[in-house]
Amino acid sequence: MGKIAILADTGCGLTDNYLEKDTYMLPLYxxxxxxxxxxxxxxxxxxxxxxxxxxxxxxxxxxxxxxxxQMIEKIKSDDYTDILVISLSSGLSGVHNAVCMAAKEEQCINIKLVDTKNVWLGTGFFVLYAQDLLKENPQISIDELYEKVNNIDNSKLYFYLDTFKYLIAGGRIGKVLGTVGTLLKIMPIIACNDEGIYHTVSKTRSEDKAIADITDRIKEFVSKNVGKKHYIAIVYKKDERLLKKIEEILKDEIMSAVKYIKYDVVTPALGVHSGPGALGVGAFCY
Incomplete structure (x- = not known):
């Protein structure tokens, strides 16, 4: 019987308290x-x-x-026979391709790779789902686990930023868009498209309107998947007032969620590109 490990990178935004013993994490720098x-x-x-x-x-x-x-060797030494790799979007990071290169040289362990085409907790949802599937059915095969997890349409994450300067510096957004947005005080709602690249889904001019836009999109996504289970996640930039406001708007979705995850700030490497003023809300339906 096979033994499956999950290998993710810290771009998934999950801290240790959400990780199971079969999950290994590759740190970004x-x-x-x-x-x-x-x-x-x-x-x-x-x-x-x-x-x-x-x-x-x-x-x-x-x-x-x-x-x-080295990480793959560590997993092999822990007696795993299969690895499900879950990475942040190949459209935003080279980590997926780097794991592909490493996996091609492995002969003694079966490796399946999921490119989530997402980032942050939009990727973290896939890790949580894979963990839940392994807990529910420890005998699941790597092929079945891969087939269930490898569906990018399950995950939606929307966020906005207080400033564009971090994304501009990191080359994650065009300088013209960033400068114009800052001058006009436009607050775009950002998500990953089907290619896993940042794009603007709407533009607002106030935080209240941005929150209304994001929560409307999350409500619509969950309602379209009626009958399915779901997770909800909120990152609220250390503003308890905003957290309470979002929780009130999404109270039905949160109450019915299998998992509700909240962080006050994004994780370190992600914060380099977002800055401290990132607020995001995500949902995962399955």
């Missing part, structure tokens, strides 16, 4: 001028923001193919 740090291992979100205030903007990078191979 956060780089400042003087030192590099393993995401969520050697640096916290608050430390990232404090250092950016003092030292200027940071950069991020993916683990090397060699580091990925």
């Amino acid at each position: 956060v780089h400042f001028s003087d030192k590099s740090y393993k995401d969520m291992v050697e640096i916290s979100s608050n430390e990232v923001y404090e250092k950016m205030d003092r030292e200027g903007l940071a950069k991020t990078s993916i683990p090397s193919v060699g580091e990925i191979k």
Whole structure:
């Protein structure tokens, strides 16, 4: 009988308290001028923001193919026969392709890769779902697990930012769009498209309208999947007032959710590109 491990990267936005024993995490890297740090291992979100205030903007990078191979060897040494890899969007990061390269050289373990075409908790949902499937059916095959998890239409994540400067610096959004948006005080609602690339789904001019837009989209997504189970996630930029407002709007969806996840800030490497003012709401239906 096979034994399945889940391998994700810290771009999925999940902290250790949401991870099961069969789940392994590849850390991304956060780089400042003087030192590099393993995401969520050697640096916290608050430390990232404090250092950016003092030292200027940071950069991020993916683990090397060699580091990925070492992780695969670790999983093999723990007696796993199969690995389900769940990565953030290949349209936004090279980590998926790096794992593909490492996997091609592996002969003694079966590896299946899921490109979620999403980011942050939009990717984290897939990890949670895979964990739940393994708990419900420990005898599930890697092929069946892959078939169930590999559906990008299950996950929706919408977010907005207080400022574009971090996305601009990281090359994740066009400078013209960023500058114009800042000057006009436009607050775009951002999501990943079918290719896993950031795109603007709507534009608003106030935080209240942005929250109304995002929560309407989440309500519509859940209602279209009536009869299915769902997860809900909120990241609320340390603003309890906004959290309570969103929870009130989505109270029915939260009460009926199998899992409700909330974070006050995004994880460190993601925060390099979003800044501390990112607010997002996501749902996963299955």
